[in-house]
Amino acid sequence: MEGFKQVVMDDWAPFITSYVHETLLQLTKYDIIRELGLIWNVIRSSIIVPVLTVSVYLSSVMILMVFVERLYMSGIIYYVMLSGFKPEKRYKFEAIDPVEDNVEEQGEVQKCTADYPMVLVQIPMYNERKVRFC
Numbered sequence: 001m002e003g004f005k006q007v008v009m010d011d012w013a014p015f016i017t018s019y020v021h022e023t024l025l026q027l028t029k030y031d032i033i034r035e036l037g038l039i040w041n042v043i044r045s046s047i048i049v050p051v052l053t054v055s056v057y058l059s060s061v062m063i064l065m066v067f068v069e070r071l072y073m074s075g076i077i078y079y080v081m082l083s084g085f086k087p088e089k090r091y092k093f094e095a096i097d098p099v100e101d102n103v104e105e106q107g108e109v110q111k112c113t114a115d116y117p118m119v120l121v122q123i124p125m126y127n128e129r130k131v132r133f134c
Helices: 002-016 029-083
Strands: 120-123 130-133
Touching: none
Parallel strands: none
Antiparallel strands: 120 130
């Protein structure tokens, strides 16, 4: 690290301070560079480090939340699979008799009417590839 400081002082200090007069406020160019370094250390320790620390903690909390959600959903999915729960046993699925004037076939998409309720279909849950509004 000491070599890096020497390179900065030897190579970059003349470039950075080339527009500063040698006797500005009774300071030399190296004094100005040292003061800029102290200012940078104060800014870094009082602003940048706390912001990054809070960001790391927030990211850790969000990662933990996603992990717990995946664990919870896995448990629910395995419970449904092992219990043999089928929606056909609980809900009655009856076809809606369409009125001939209200239904227009457009490929596989049907026109929404009062006979058909508005639904949102999202499949699969975690990797959505197709969303259809009707």
